[in-house]
Amino acid sequence: MKKLDITKYKADFMQKFAFDFKQWMSPAIRDYYSLFLKNAHYKRAHLLSWVKEYSVLENGRSVKVAQKPIQVSSEARELYLCLQSRIGDEVHVGEWLTISQNCVDQFANVTRDHQWLHNDVERAEKESPFKTTIAHGFLTLSLLPYLTDSVDASRPAYANAKMTVNYGLNQVRFPYPVKTGSVIRAHSRLIKVSPIKRGLEIEKEISVEIQGTRRPGCVAVSVVRVYF
Template sequence: MNVVEFIREKKEHFQQNNAKFIAQLEPKFRDLSDKLNHKITNTLNNPWFSRFNPFEDEQNEEKPLIQTAEVKKMYANLEKKIGEETYLGEWFIIDQSCIDQFAQVTGDKQWIHTDPERAKKESPFRTTIAHGFLTLALIPTLTETVDPEKNPYPEAKMIMNYGLNQVRFPVPVKSGLRVRARTRLIGLVPMKRSIEVVNEISIEIENSSKPACVAETVLRLYF
């Protein structure tokens, strides 16, 4: 037997054994798969699991549904205001103390924010400026949504900050200037146990034609 024939014979032998091995394993894997599918199905159908389904919120988001009369009434009232300005806040001074406290908490202590003397000489603004994120962080205060006595959604048991769609900082706020917030309702999404509210918040600077910040905020109102 030459080398070529030997290799061919071994190859055929290996293929035959491999086929037998696969044939023996297939029924075992098939049986294991059937058992696994059966257990998963039973688990998903279990009343306890369905009650605490971790994917429930995602499913509800795909198929928004208002269930209670209270939520329906609130949604109907808000829907009438879409596109309208719903709030105009009071003026708020962003002074150096406010800027310094934010710098201390966040660790952003760049001289353009924290060194008035250097900023006066080297900054194009000739003074220190507030952090963009400080302006953004002031939105709850400027819109008074954290004031329990001026709650814009008193019917809701709880209000949660769900996030932001987009944020822009057209111009910086110089230290010592006053700012205020304007709120415009731009979107609503009915959920199973809540209403998602999208507001456009504009942070105005006193005596400036451009805003310091424009952000779309997303709130969840729970009932």
């Protein structure tokens, strides 16, 4: 068997083994396993970013490859240094918010998603394993700007910024359903800050806590770009 074929066989085998192993786990352990893999991937990504900055010479020595520096303003530099000292810290805990049936119904009307699990209270009480209606996962996700206090114009997170842009989300998942009537709040942990042209790119892991429930309703990495 060719070397390439052996590599592909090993990769397919490991992928199938990992899938079967996760199916065997309980939901709670599966969440911890996913978190472990995510942290391992995060550390590997940091290692790879370090490796890309170096080249190996013939004698085995490694030297840093010169890269064109990114010019940032004094405001961006000041914020960068401040945030770098807080990498890994929980930087924000939001206020509690009650998810009412009216809120779920309004979201269903906007998105045209009227599944009975979300909107049919009587049927959910009889047939749903949760014995009540539940919020759409995307409803919880769409509330992140409010839950993280990112929409209050009177209290901007980055006062000196000219513009703040929601650049995207990474690794979104919904570990536990948010039942109608639940009270939720968001916890934000700073995980990465990178200089970009005219500003900074900031990544935070946001976990939506459900009051009285151990598992979160949503976990996502928010990517925001701040321009000065």
